[in-house]
Amino acid sequence: MTALGGAVGLSVLAYLLLTGLSGDQGQVALLVVVWTIALIGLNLIQGLGGYPNLAHAAFFGGGAYLSAVLLDTGLPMTVAALLAVAGVMAAGLVVALVFSRTRGQYFAIGTMFFTAVATLVFTNAADLTGGPNGRPVALGYSLEATVVLLAASVGVGLALFHWASVSRFGDRLRAIRADEDLAQHVGVPTSRVKLLAMVCSAGAAAWAGVLFGQYNGVVAPSQFTFGQSFLMFVALGLGGAGRLLGPAVGAAVVIGLTQLLTLGPGVSQIVLGVLFILVTLLAPEGVLGGVSALARRVRAARTGRADRSVRGEGAVA
Amino acid sequence: MLDVHDLTITFGPTTAVRGVSLTAAAGTVTGVLGANGAGKTSTLLGILARAPRQSGRITFDGADVTGFDTGALVRAGIALCPENRRLFPNMSIEDNLLLGAYGTGRATRRTRLRDTYDRFGWVATRRAEPAGRLSGGQQQTVAIARALMSAPRLLLLDEPSSGLSPVAVDEVGAVLADIARDGTALVLVEQNVRLVRALCATAYVLAHGQVTASGPVPELLSDTAVSDAYLGTTA
């Protein structure tokens, strides 16, 4: 099981990065890990199902805020975390019900607006959320425990995703992505599948939010804007939507670039923009897709057979 | 009118058309026959510069048009009624028809529109509806009408009878015969043998991207080898 091996390996790597790095780099490591967890969820609905879900930052923030609020009511951290995740999954269900009849860009813009409204709530419901400046988060887990949970979540998340991806659920989602009407006509209960994917996706985002809040110590509306949703969406695409490791690669690329490029105000952003475009143009299937295409070409060149007819898609990287 | 010489078309690893040569004269209907995947559609697309040509020279009306892009070919007087109709589903039927006469003056477009409505009466009654709502056969009729809107001197038709009821096939056949009589050159890709018989004087048979037989239609169709191999049991 190379997939499982990879998942465990990534967990270990995540742990080493989180404990080994500090300051700026530590922050980058944290964000990469947190985003990876959130993007694993997104990889279900968007990667496999092809639904551009821009509510992800709202779910992410929902988990962070909700767990912080619940923790302050005196609940044990684990209970607060589970309740927060469950609450966000319920919200995910509602969002999915509302927008499940819409497709493509309609879905994208509907969910994007949902995030915009969630950000409004985070900003304005100051009694609960601390308002625009954010809300300090009490320590529910020790910092060490949080780091272990973060690292473990990456592995568990990837394993779960792999399992979902090779199961019938994964096939059904891929079918929805390819042609939703046709999928219905070969018997796929599309609405139910979409709802389930959206709810799972929201759950992963919420859990990532819980851990992010614990680690960062403060959550603020600016961390959960529709811009973040959009960035997550792009990250998954850049990493390789639908591929097992797409979330990790996408998170590393986007977070790494946004946080580590420091060429002065403006310039970093311009370079970032150019890089986004270049990666998109050069690697249509994301970085992972590009890598495997390159690997294929190298292998073909080495064996002397320029086998250009190979056209895999939706494969698990 | 049309002279295609040594046309070769490849899609990546697949060679769809290999060295096909054919001619079509004004006022006649030239058939292109062949089994599925023989390269008929690709040949028509190649003529109109819509498929990647590896080789081939195309002469139209005495002029070498090999290097022309599709726009220039259309302006020169070539029109294609494509496989699968390809109407613009969200645009009105009338807009679809008008697009067939893209690049002509407003007055011309209006006249031709009126001619089309005269020719296909029911189309006029539904002209404001989105084309995507029509039934398959109705769309096919509109697609043919759209191709006629440019008043082409060379009309390429890719299976115009598909989806049409037998009566409608006869009607379309009559229209096409009219057009040919008026001096247009027609190239007809068709599986409907009855239509081929009715319209075509000569035909080419393609197999695996190559011309394997050509000549007057009655002779071709009576050649049992040809009919068995490429046309199935003829009726």
Added chain:
Amino acid sequence: SPSGSPDSDVVKVGAILSLSGIYATLGPAQKNALQMGVEELNRTGFTVGGRKRTLEISYADDRSDAATTGVTALRELVQSQKVPVIAYGLGSDTYVPQLQRQPVPMVNMLDSSYPGILGLSDHLFLTRGASPTYVPGCLYYAKRKLGTTSISVITAKGEPYGEGLTQLVTKSAQAEGVRIAANSEFPLSSTDYSNAISAAVAAKPDAVYLSSVTAVILPVLKQLRQSGYTGPVIHSAGVNPNQAKAILGAQYDSIMKDNYDCAGTLPTTSQDPAAQAFAKDYQQRYDEYPQDLTMWAHDFPFIVAAAMTKADTVSDPAKIEQALKEIDVPQGTVSGWLPGDGGRLFTDRNARTASEVTAWCPGQDTLRSAMVFDVKDDAVVDPTFPQETCG
């Protein structure tokens, strides 16, 4: 070079400023003033542990987003650069959890948010009078000098400084017996304020109070004037003439007419010669009208030097923090501190300056002092009214 002579040890401290984003009217000016202060300090340097030292500031931009960029910058400064003290502007509450994990004294040069930042953490110091110390002056002045009996308040919702101001204005208005004619809001991110403005003006107030920072209120002010309102406008944004010109455009002079600003004392209107000299230097060097906050920023290096000297360490945050609490008003500072108990700079981590109401001088691109005052127990004390002359 500005960072000292080669034979001195360079001490690095941090500064987290809003160099971009909606608070970008504040950060760059602070950076300018900090730079002036550092250079002045380093001309002579300071001595700690028997060695001559010079100061260097490591600047970070919080992009007006303390919770995300600011916290990251704080971690970076503390964990990687190991700075022993940090100057900063806005976002105090956001830094508290990180301060709990890794304490470091943080000296605030700007944050006036209501009800105050000092209760958030023991590691925070405030070098200025906060909004509760100057907002009561707005209403006091409006009532007595402008004859205001009713006022409409327009608030930027989702902008903490503005939300705090509105609470203070409401409270002070009550205390002064000024009626709040209307209380209208607009979301921070919006670009059209017509609903808030119509509601405020429809109540026919004697004056309008705009609650938020410069970059936010000036466009509102412009639309307010475009909508036909010509009455007095009061705010606590610290608008300077350069900003007014840039953001308001050609009509700025008429738009700024009848504008009153209550905030810290301005270096340009100050009676203190040190402050006046600083104002001149600053204006000459940067071709920009200095805001109140420039004085506090300018003084930060001197405060650090004094604390390090007293603590006899350049690296131990805890000792430096303790020393901050004990130092007197340092030499070379220009802010005009109101000294606390025993001449100390900080009383309960709070250093205060007098507050001021300024008024726009039409046709002169400058501000005049209309009232200088202090506030005790939410009430204005010791008001003085300079001659009403411009320039």
Added chain:
Amino acid sequence: MSQVLVNGVFLGCLFAVVAVGLTLVYGVMEVPNFAHAGVIVLSAYTTWSASAAGLPFALAALAGIACGALVSVLTEVLAYRWIIDRPAAAPAVALGLMLILQNVALRLYGGEGRSLDTPYDRVLLRLGGVSLSGVKAALVVLAVVSLLALHLLLSRTSLGRAMRAVAQDREAAAILGIPMRRQYALAFLIAGVLGGVAAIAYAPTFQVSPYMADEVLLSAFVVVVLGGLGSVWGAVAGGLVLGVVEGLGSAYLSPAYQSAFGFLLLVSILVLRPGGLRSTNARRVA
């Protein structure tokens, strides 16, 4: 109440002009054109710097519109054109372009707000209890004129018809001899012009800054969906409805949640009509 309506209509016109630019590009290329914000910003700055350099306002405005058109076409030629067959890649490219354009503006002009002055700054229209400032009235007029012009172009001219055709089936349009490249460039050109119009029309009420278009763009995207992707009249109707609903909600319920009212509107419309107010999708599932 009537003042709130007037305010809403003003906002609606602004949303509509921006949204129509988006919907046009979406219609032709299936691109969610976030870079439109950057186009607006650069147009506004160009107008600002031209008038700061002493050009009369009308000329400065033309310069701004020209800049919008140019930048918009450049985004197409340099970026979008290369992903024409991959709509899924469009969001990443759009985000990249938005970052580039906004930050180019930031580098060139700095982050502080700038005021754009117009000759009609001091005009104030009053009718009964309702007033509308000259700059806003000018926006309404500009919006109506440019949208009408666009409508005529799209519905009455061969060019407009061809543009809609390219939007629906590129290959079929090509077969009819319609030059696709030119249609794309044209769509972006028109969108850029509209972006420029939006910029010079509303910058005077607000300020010129690299972030001036962010909020408007979000609303405009909602308008695009409300109206049905690719539908110009839908965008106009959607813009007005959104402007008025948000205005009423903010005036009578809660200004802080202004955009939430738009969201509720969006949700209710999408639940009733998943294809938007003016759903144009006539594709059959058969």
Added chain:
Amino acid sequence: MSALLVVEDVVKRFGGVAAVDGVSFTLDAGQVLGLIGPNGSGKTTLLGVLAGTHDPTSGKVTLDGRTASGRGAHRAVSAGIARTFQTTRLFGTWTLREALRLAHGERRGRPGWPDEQIANLLGLGDALDRPGASLTSAAQRLAMIALALATGPRVLLLDEPAVGMDGTEAAALAAAVRRAAGELGVAVVVVDHNMQFLMPLADTVLVMAAGAVLASGTPAQIRSDEAVIASYLGEA
């Protein structure tokens, strides 16, 4: 024993227009019904109602005595009704094998052929591992039928399956449909304008015109029906 599929007075309106206007018929297991009629007479729409693509405006469809209409396409499939489309629809980038596996997975325990056998039956053995989009247009139409068969239908609805096929190919297709009907007892409704293909294949033929049933009977009866000749078959 009553019929497998019972269609009772089905009406389907789009806006004001009745595309299907009161159609009734019954169909037994293993039977092949040919459905013909002029363009726009409502054949595709009728199939859509049977397959759950459209909800009927009125009337109902029962399968084995249970109502099957108006509950969405995937429920129709799980009840045992599968259809193909008039214009080709496939999961373009999927290989045929992947698509069949999906359809097979939704079969819900009904008996049916394994994927390989379905592919071989339709002459698609070589195409199993190629992406759908790379097949020729006729192969794509066959693949669509394979997909429908893989769901293990009891009623199979085919919309112009022989379009674009030459005589040999159409004959092979007819044979395959016959086998499915015979060996699996699938009831088949097939719409096509190719009479050489349809007439030999159908047990009974139903003719629609303007949404309603114009005539029904054996192929021979239909061929000689005056009204059908006038409106549909022509003088051929």
